[in-house]
Amino acid sequence: MSLPFPLMIVVTFVAALGFALFFNVNRRHVLIATLGGVLTWSIDYVLMMYLDGIFIPCVIASVFAAIYAEVLARVTRTPVVVFFIIAVIPLIPGRGLYYTMYNAVSGNGAACLEFGEMTMFYAAGIATGICVVTATVQIWNIWAADKARRLAKMMRKQARHRG
Template sequence: MYYYITQFLIATFAAMGFAIYFNCPKKAIFISCIYGGISWIIYKFTLLQTNNFFIAGCFSTFVLGFIGEFAARRMKKPATVFILPALTPMVPGAGMYYTMYYLINDNTKLAQQSAIETFLIASSLAVGIVASTSIINAYKIFIDDIKKGS
């Protein structure tokens, strides 16, 4: 339990740093930071259950995309204000570092393994965000068509 609380706090503060760096509106900083912590906990929990980086990344960013879009509508701000800072704790910066480190030290087997893992995590983040945004946009079009038809 303490592990998840610690992970949540670290991810929340990491998201806060990026929210401030990206000049997010003051009212949106707190929410995007909480979303960063939530998405990181979802990522860690899903990774623990599935032992699959791609599934964990897709699922956590899919949820992040949905709650980011919800907050965007609720607070009348762009969704990127909430999604971008919250996404940064999941970006595989350490994986990129270790890939380069192994390449420099001429350990191609570990470099290849690290590069594949990093690519899977990065691509899963993109897939999750695109999927959630696409579903929400399709839902908006569907609702608009229903309203026009009535």
């Protein structure tokens, strides 16, 4: 990260906007999806300054991206994946992947392992973030459906009593 933070924000914005267009996100949601990417990266960047390692900041940023996507998907009635992909794209370790492969091909085992480990941490971090949010949302959905079912049953019972 050679550029100062405000410039990096601009670069992230351009990159995420590019992907929103590249995947043909609906015009009305392009900016808000892009904003998700910028916010996710900013959280990752700021947390990296205060916490050690790659994994924990990446998990937290990925949890944020998933929550952002779940909330916006409900508001706009759009599939979650649309907002999630654009939000999480700045976390995808393209650089790590490239150097892992490069060092593997050049026969540089130690560097390959080092970059491979970094790439794995990012991938595992993103996966953990999705896991936490998806599981929570599913528990919530099942609970809400169950509550609605019980409520309907109670109403039927009451109607029978009155009848």
